[in-house]
Amino acid sequence: MERKKIITRAAARIGIIGVLLILAVRIAPLGWAVGGLYPTTLHGDAVTGVRRDTSLPRGDCSHCHAMHGAPGGMGDFALWMENTNQLCFTCHSGSSRRETYRGSIEYESSIHEDDFLVRWPGPEPPARMEPEAKGKCVNCHTPHGWGDLDGLIPSLLFKREESLCLGCHRLAGPAQKEIETQMAYQFTHQINSRQMAGRHTAGEEMIPSTFSLQGRHVECADCHNVHVHTGVLHIRGTNQASGILKGVSFVEADYGMMPDTFPTFQPRDETFNIQFEYQLCFKCHSYWAYGSFPPFLSSGGGQETDQSIEFNPNNESSHNVIQAPNLNGRGEFVNGWRWDARMHCSDCHGSDNERDPQGPHGSQLQFLLKASWNVTTGQSSEDTSGHLCFLCHDFITYAQDADNRNTGFSRNNGQDNLHGFHSRRENNVAGRPIACMDCHSKIPHGINRLALLVTRTDNARYLGGTVLLRESDVPNWGPSGNWDKSDCTVECH
Ligand code: HEC
Ligand code: HEC
Ligand code: HEC
Ligand code: HEC
Ligand code: HEC
Ligand code: HEC
Ligand code: HEC
Ligand code: HEC
Ligand code: HEC
Numbered sequence: 001m002e003r004k005k006i007i008t009r010a011a012a013r014i015g016i017i018g019v020l021l022i023l024a025v026r027i028a029p030l031g032w033a034v035g036g037l038y039p040t041t042l043h044g045d046a047v048t049g050v051r052r053d054t055s056l057p058r059g060d061c062s063h064c065h066a067m068h069g070a071p072g073g074m075g076d077f078a079l080w081m082e083n084t085n086q087l088c089f090t091c092h093s094g095s096s097r098r099e100t101y102r103g104s105i106e107y108e109s110s111i112h113e114d115d116f117l118v119r120w121p122g123p124e125p126p127a128r129m130e131p132e133a134k135g136k137c138v139n140c141h142t143p144h145g146w147g148d149l150d151g152l153i154p155s156l157l158f159k160r161e162e163s164l165c166l167g168c169h170r171l172a173g174p175a176q177k178e179i180e181t182q183m184a185y186q187f188t189h190q191i192n193s194r195q196m197a198g199r200h201t202a203g204e205e206m207i208p209s210t211f212s213l214q215g216r217h218v219e220c221a222d223c224h225n226v227h228v229h230t231g232v233l234h235i236r237g238t239n240q241a242s243g244i245l246k247g248v249s250f251v252e253a254d255y256g257m258m259p260d261t262f263p264t265f266q267p268r269d270e271t272f273n274i275q276f277e278y279q280l281c282f283k284c285h286s287y288w289a290y291g292s293f294p295p296f297l298s299s300g301g302g303q304e305t306d307q308s309i310e311f312n313p314n315n316e317s318s319h320n321v322i323q324a325p326n327l328n329g330r331g332e333f334v335n336g337w338r339w340d341a342r343m344h345c346s347d348c349h350g351s352d353n354e355r356d357p358q359g360p361h362g363s364q365l366q367f368l369l370k371a372s373w374n375v376t377t378g379q380s381s382e383d384t385s386g387h388l389c390f391l392c393h394d395f396i397t398y399a400q401d402a403d404n405r406n407t408g409f410s411r412n413n414g415q416d417n418l419h420g421f422h423s424r425r426e427n428n429v430a431g432r433p434i435a436c437m438d439c440h441s442k443i444p445h446g447i448n449r450l451a452l453l454v455t456r457t458d459n460a461r462y463l464g465g466t467v468l469l470r471e472s473d474v475p476n477w478g479p480s481g482n483w484d485k486s487d488c489t490v491e492c493h
Contacts, residue, residue, distance in 0.1 A: 318446025
């Protein structure tokens with residue numbers, strides 16, 4: 001840093017213009033950036049531009065750099081402040097115009113300020129070498145504006161969209177939580193797809209159409225607000241949004257008393273605090289974003305279904321992403337799960353490699369699942385103990401012949417386990433052993449019927465081509481623990 005000290009001292013003698021000339025020669029791309037792009041940035045603009053000293057026009061370099069002969073110029077590059085974050089805070093102590101940045105207090109408790117590894121690694125722009133680089137705004141932003149072949153990069157950033165984040169969150173990058181590998185899996189959130197590039201803008205979140213049809217997109221910044229969030233992951237068994245999602249925009253869902261309908265939505269910008277993880281997902285995966293016309297899944301499998309309808313807490317059953325516990329003690333669970341737990345979407349959606357960081361970024365499995373789920377799940381001829389359901393539900397109870405288990409699908413006050421019983425039987429319509437999705441919904445989100453059970457009249461996406469229950473509805477829902485053969489009119493009975 002000796003060199004910068006010399007430059008700083010030189011500033012007093014030859015003035016800012018001289019320094020800038022020297023630096024412009026030293027750092028060629030910046031010379032171009034400052035010369036060409038600065039006036040087109042919000043900092044350099046004659047109307048919106050920076051202003052510290054009211055005697056100078058807006059956007060003047062001297063609001064940040066000391067002029068010849070003037071006092072100040074104490075920091076590197078003859079800046080008014082030694083610490084560039086303190087310089088930013090002189091004007092950015094409060095929240096920004098589009099609220100993505102919530103001010104210095106929130107920033108100072110965020111992980112990108114806090115973690116000692118937050119330091120731009122280069123090569124372009126060059127790696128930050130100064131000892132105090134950790135947590136600085138200038139790891140991601142340049143006050144002068146930076147360009148690429150498409151012109152000025154928005155929000156005074158050095159890189160566009162995911163290429164900024166992946167600059168650090170990549171293999172051999174400074175961040176330990178490496179996301180780049182997941183982005184290369186077969187199924188991803190398509191954050192890096194060319195088709196969705198350039199659609200995200202800061203401050204877009206109040207208008208549903210920005211997330212549907214031609215506007216449909218998803219970027220890291222749609223799910224993470226780097227100025228605010230912490231490094232605290234979600235707590236298993238709850239549905240609360242984690243520290244990692246703090247500060248992101250979302251939509252609130254207000255359900256009345258009706259099952260099987262979408263709620264009333266209220267979009268919330270970054271000034272609000274997200275409470276539940278699903279509120280983030282509903283920004284793009286609900287009626288709010290796309291009305292009655294859900295988009296087609298690019299991974300195949302037809303149209304999306306509306307998660308805000310499926311997880312309606314008034315439905316008879318659902319995984320408790322929103323719903324209050326309703327199993328009343330039934331069920332055999334593993335890995336610390338319980339009948340009265342709440343859930344996150346990301347408990348099921350995430351990488352299928354458990355060593356990867358959490359979150360629905362990418363998976364080798366369709367629908368970004370953490371483990372397999374298909375027509376073989378639960379079939380006695382296969383070992384499916386590693387499949388999705390058995391991350392939480394006891395394999396032996398549901399897919400092996402074991403009696404005296406605590407499951408509602410049983411007979412004689414719970415003594416005969418009908419799950420176990422059926423797992424040894426054939427689905428003689430399909431000519432193969434019975435599978436979980438012969439009775440339960442292929443999309444295991446929620447449905448307005450007991451225990452995610454499906455019948456033949458249900459939407460094909462929920463049936464997935466397999467169903468055992470033949471009638472339009474099951475005539476008697478057996479009381480839990482006392483089901484009888486006559487309750488289901490399937491061919492086998
Ligand atoms: C909003 C404050 C601000 C304004 C306005 C500003 N600069 Fe800077 N400038 C900085 C900061 C902060 C740095 C140090 C950047 C770093 O550490 O990466 C810097 C560094 C520089 C450098 C050193 C190269 C580098 O980026 O590392 C040059 C050259 C420069 N500024 C030129 C200019 C010129 C010319 C103008 C006016 C056209 C200008 N600056 C306006 C804040 C500003
Ligand atoms: C002298 C005051 C001043 C200083 C110092 C300053 N800014 Fe700004 N900044 C502004 C103003 C004014 C705007 C535009 C006003 C608005 O958005 O309403 C702005 C806008 C921005 C934007 C939004 C740009 C966009 O296109 O949306 C970013 C990002 C930003 N500043 C980052 C920084 C960083 C990083 C620093 C420190 C290196 C910094 N600013 C220092 C005054 C300042
Ligand atoms: C880890 C990278 C990173 C760091 C560090 C960072 N920012 Fe940002 N900043 C971003 C990204 C990404 C956006 C664009 C957000 C979007 O598109 O939704 C942004 C946007 C902004 C905006 C414009 C937002 C608006 O609402 O118009 C401001 C102002 C801003 N940052 C200021 C700062 C300041 C000041 C600091 C340091 C105190 C800082 N940022 C540190 C990545 C960063
Ligand atoms: C200059 C490097 C750098 C950039 C750029 C950067 N990050 Fe980070 N980020 C880090 C480091 C270092 C951590 C601390 C945890 C770690 O080592 O992974 C971190 C932590 C995080 C965390 C919390 C992870 C945890 O479990 O603690 C998230 C989420 C995150 N970053 C998202 C982003 C997003 C989104 C972007 C782009 C808008 C981004 N980061 C840009 C370096 C960076
Ligand atoms: C209990 C595990 C589980 C939970 C919790 C869960 N999902 Fe799913 N999700 C699945 C499975 C399994 C599939 C694949 C269904 C199939 O094979 O057709 C799926 C499919 C999807 C799909 C693609 C298919 C479609 O119909 O739209 C989306 C989008 C989706 N889930 C979003 C969500 C959201 C958003 C949440 C939280 C509000 C959530 N999921 C919670 C297991 C889960
Ligand atoms: C669709 C929303 C979404 C997108 C897009 C997204 N993330 Fe995440 N991310 C999440 C969720 C949800 C979590 C998990 C939070 C939790 O479990 O507490 C997460 C977790 C993380 C973590 C922490 C993982 C850990 O185990 O500590 C990092 C780092 C991260 N994301 C970075 C990124 C980066 C970089 C991008 C862009 C390449 C990105 N995310 C895109 C939703 C998203
Ligand atoms: C900003 C918008 C946005 C947000 C927020 C968002 N998604 Fe998505 N999601 C998308 C888009 C766009 C796709 C479609 C990508 C494609 O073309 O396959 C998608 C696809 C999916 C898929 C299907 C992937 C496949 O294999 O077909 C799942 C599952 C999913 N999202 C789950 C979630 C979950 C869980 C959350 C909340 C943690 C979430 N999404 C938040 C935009 C979003
Ligand atoms: C991440 C853990 C987890 C995974 C994976 C999971 N479940 Fe569950 N499941 C639970 C928990 C916890 C409950 C009890 C609380 C609730 O209803 O959410 C439950 C409840 C249920 C219920 C009763 C719902 C009701 O409201 O009556 C059924 C049926 C069910 N799960 C089937 C499945 C099937 C089939 C799969 C595999 C596709 C699966 N689950 C995957 C955790 C999980
Ligand atoms: C022959 C139809 C059928 C098959 C096959 C089936 N289930 Fe069930 N399952 C039911 C019925 C009926 C209930 C409702 C029990 C009640 O009344 O409480 C149920 C309830 C559940 C519950 C709620 C908790 C409990 O134990 O009562 C879970 C979890 C569950 N099933 C998981 C599975 C899994 C995992 C598979 C595949 C290994 C599977 N089921 C296969 C019919 C079936």
